[in-house]
Amino acid sequence: MLVTNLAILVLAGFVGFVVISKVPNTLHTPLMSGTNAIHGIVILGGLIVLGLSGDGTLNKVLLVIAITFGTINVVGGFLVTDRMLGMFKSKPEPKREAAE
Amino acid sequence: MITASFVQDPNFIRSAYILAFGLFIVGLMGLRHPRTAVRGNWIAAAGMAIAIGATLLIEGMGNWGLIALGIVIGTVVGVPAARNVRMTAMPQMVALFNGVGGGAIALIAWVEFRETAGFAHEPLYVAIASLFAAVVGSVSFWGSNIAFGKLQEILPGRPITLGRAQQVVNGALLLTCVALGVAIAAGGDDEILIIGLLVAAALLGNFVVLPIGGADMPVVISLLNAFTGLSAAAAGIALNNVAMIVAGMLVGASGSILTKLMADAMNRSIPNIVAGGFGGGGAVAGGGPADLEGKTVKSTSAADAAIQLSYASQVVIVPGYGMAVAQAQHAVRELAKELESRGIEVKYAIHPVAGRMPGHMNVLLAEADVPYDQLKEMDEINPEFPRTDVSLVIGANDVTNPAANSNPDSPIYGMPILNVNESGSVIVIKRSMNPGFAGIDNELYYDERTQMLFGDAKSAVGEIAEEVKGL
Numbered sequence: 001m002l003v004t005n006l007a008i009l010v011l012a013g014f015v016g017f018v019v020i021s022k023v024p025n026t027l028h029t030p031l032m033s034g035t036n037a038i039h040g041i042v043i044l045g046g047l048i049v050l051g052l053s054g055d056g057t058l059n060k061v062l063l064v065i066a067i068t069f070g071t072i073n074v075v076g077g078f079l080v081t082d083r084m085l086g087m088f089k090s091k092p093e094p095k096r097e098a099a100e
Numbered sequence: 101m102i103t104a105s106f107v108q109d110p111n112f113i114r115s116a117y118i119l120a121f122g123l124f125i126v127g128l129m130g131l132r133h134p135r136t137a138v139r140g141n142w143i144a145a146a147g148m149a150i151a152i153g154a155t156l157l158i159e160g161m162g163n164w165g166l167i168a169l170g171i172v173i174g175t176v177v178g179v180p181a182a183r184n185v186r187m188t189a190m191p192q193m194v195a196l197f198n199g200v201g202g203g204a205i206a207l208i209a210w211v212e213f214r215e216t217a218g219f220a221h222e223p224l225y226v227a228i229a230s231l232f233a234a235v236v237g238s239v240s241f242w243g244s245n246i247a248f249g250k251l252q253e254i255l256p257g258r259p260i261t262l263g264r265a266q267q268v269v270n271g272a273l274l275l276t277c278v279a280l281g282v283a284i285a286a287g288g289d290d291e292i293l294i295i296g297l298l299v300a301a302a303l304l305g306n307f308v309v310l311p312i313g314g315a316d317m318p319v320v321i322s323l324l325n326a327f328t329g330l331s332a333a334a335a336g337i338a339l340n341n342v343a344m345i346v347a348g349m350l351v352g353a354s355g356s357i358l359t360k361l362m363a364d365a366m367n368r369s370i371p372n373i374v375a376g377g378f379g380g381g382g383a384v385a386g387g388g389p390a391d392l393e394g395k396t397v398k399s400t401s402a403a404d405a406a407i408q409l410s411y412a413s414q415v416v417i418v419p420g421y422g423m424a425v426a427q428a429q430h431a432v433r434e435l436a437k438e439l440e441s442r443g444i445e446v447k448y449a450i451h452p453v454a455g456r457m458p459g460h461m462n463v464l465l466a467e468a469d470v471p472y473d474q475l476k477e478m479d480e481i482n483p484e485f486p487r488t489d490v491s492l493v494i495g496a497n498d499v500t501n502p503a504a505n506s507n508p509d510s511p512i513y514g515m516p517i518l519n520v521n522e523s524g525s526v527i528v529i530k531r532s533m534n535p536g537f538a539g540i541d542n543e544l545y546y547d548e549r550t551q552m553l554f555g556d557a558k559s560a561v562g563e564i565a566e567e568v569k570g571l
Contacts, residue, residue, distance in 0.1 A: 002225050005337050005345055012333075012346040015125060016353025023132045024477075028358060029190065029459035032322055034131050034141055035354050036198050038124055039329045040148065041347035044155045045208040045339055046170065051161035053215055060163070062207045064170040069204035071174020072181070074152075076197045078145040079182035084190065085138045087466040 037077025043070025116154035121346035123147030192251035202240025209234035218289030236331035242305030261311035326355025365452035400551035406567030412489035422495015426557035429468035451499035
C-alpha cells in the first residue's frame with residue numbers, strides 16, 4: 001500500500017510539472033489561486049478523522065476548526081480564482097476578429 | 101443503521117477519487133489558456149465536490165452535526181471574503197486561504213497523534229508522514245499569516261530581522277522540529293512532544309517570513325502554497341487517501357515551478373530569498389550608485405505630458421504597483437482610448453513581477469477592459485522601446501531601473517528589466533521620490549530624457565486624459 005501510494009505521489013508530481021510548466025505569465029496569479037483552492041483537499045482529512053472517530057471534546061473542537069479552515073480554503077479559493085478569471089473573459093473581441 | 105450499498109463500497113469511493121483528481125488535472129490544463137481558464141477552474145471545483153461527496157459516503161461516518169457546523173462556518177466566512185476582496189488585495193487573500201489550508205493539516209496531525217496515543221500502533225511511515233505534515237502545515241499557516249500581515253500593512257513591509265542570529269535561530273528551530281519528530285516516531289507518546297513540535301514550527305514560520313521584504317512576498321506566498329500542497333500529500337499518505345495524495349502533489353509540483361519562475365524573473369534564487377536580505381536589508385546600503393549625487397530630476401505637468409503623448413506615434417504604458425494601489429486602471433484605459441482615437445499605437449509592458457504577483461497587472465488591466473492583445477510581456481516589448489516615442493511609467497519602479505543592466509554593484513544587477521530608458525522620452529508618474537520595495541534609487545529618474553509627474557496615479561492619469569481631450 002505504501003509503495004503504491006508513493007508511486008502515485010511521484011507520478012502526480014510529474015503530472016503537476018508537465019501540466020503547469022506551459023502556463024503564460026498572464027495566468028500566474030489565477031493559477032496560484034486555483035492550485036491554492038485544490039490543496040483545500042485537506043478538508044477530506046478533517047472529514048475522515050472526525051467522521052470515523054473524533055472522540056473527546058478537544059479532538060472534536062480541533063477537527064471542527066480544521067474542517068472550517070479546509071472549507072474556507074476550498075470555497076474561498078475557487079471563488080477568488082473565478083473572480084480573477086472573470087475579468088479575462090469579459091470582453092469578446094469583435095475588433096480583433098475583424099482584423100484577422 | 102443504514103444497510104451498506106454499493107456507494108459505500110471502498111472501491112466505489114476510490115473510483116470517485118480517481119474521477120476527482122482526473123478533473124483536477126483537466127481543470128489545471130484549462131487554466132493554461134485565458135479562454136478555457138474559467139471553465140478549468142470550475143472543472144477543478146467539480147472535482148473537489150465529488151471528492152468531498154465521496155468522502156461523506158464512507159461507511160461508518162458520524163459526527164454529522166459537527167461536520168455540518170465546520171462546513172457552514174467555513175462557507176459563511178469564505179464566501180463573503182472571496183466575493184468582497186478588492187482586486188488589489190488579492191495576493192494577501194490568496195496568502196490567507198493558503199494559510200488556513202496549512203493550519204487544517206497541522207490540526208489534523210495533532211488530533212491523529214492524540215487518537216493513536218502518539219502513533220503507538222501505527223506503521224512508522226504513518227508517523228513520519230503525519231509529523232512532516234504537522235511541521236510543514238504549521239510553518240505554512242504562520243508564514244502565510246505573516247505574509248498577509250505584511251501585504252495588508254498590518255505589519256511593516258520592511259524586513260524584521262534578528263540580524264546574524266537569524267540563521268542560527270531558524271536552524272535551531274528546524275532542528276528542534278526534527279528532534280521532537282524523531283522522539284515521537286521512536287515511540288514518545290507524551291503530548292508535550294507534538295505541542296512542542298507545532299510551536300517550534302509556528303515560530304519557524306514566523307521567523308522565516310518576517311525578515312523577507314515586501315517585494316519578495318509573492319515568491320514566498322507561492323513557496324508556502326507549494327508547501328501546503330506537499331503537506332496535504334503527506335497527510336494523504338498517512339490517511340491512505342489517494343485524492344489527497346494526488347491533489348496535494350499536483351499543487352506541490354506546480355507551486356514549486358511557479359515559485360521558480362517568479363524567482364527567476366527577479367534574478368534571485370529561492371534560498372537567497374528565504375535567507376532574507378533584499379527588500380531593504382544590508383545589501384541595499386551599498387547599492388546606491390554614487391554618481392547620482394548632484395544629478396537632478398526634471399518634473400513636468402499634466403499638460404506637458406499630454407502634449408508629448410498626443411504627438412507620439414507609439415506609446416508604451418508601464419504599469420506597476422502604484423497603479424494598483426491607486427486603482428488607476430480605468431483612468432489608464434480612458435487615456436489609452438483617447439490616444440488611440442488619435443491614431444496613436446498604445447501598448448502595455450508587463451514585467452513578470454510588476455505589482456505583487458505575476459499576472460497582477462494583467463488582472464487589473466483586464467478588469468478595465470484593456471484588450472488582451474495590447475498586453476505585452478517583457479521579451480516581446482523590450483525590442484519595441486527604441487521605436488517608442490514616449491514610455492509612460494505608472495507607479496512602477498524597480499522593474500524599470502537601468503542599474504539592473506549597467507551597475508554590477510546594484511543589488512538588483514542582473515534582474516531582467518523593461519528597457520524604458522531606450523525610448524525617446526519617459527514620463528514617470530509617482531507619488532514621491534521614495535525608493536521602491538527594493539529600497540534603492542532608480543537611475544532612470546535622473547536620466548535627461550525622463551520627466552517626473554508627481555502625484556497619485558489615478559488623478560494624474562485622469563488629468564492627462566482631460567488635457568489630451570482638450571487639445
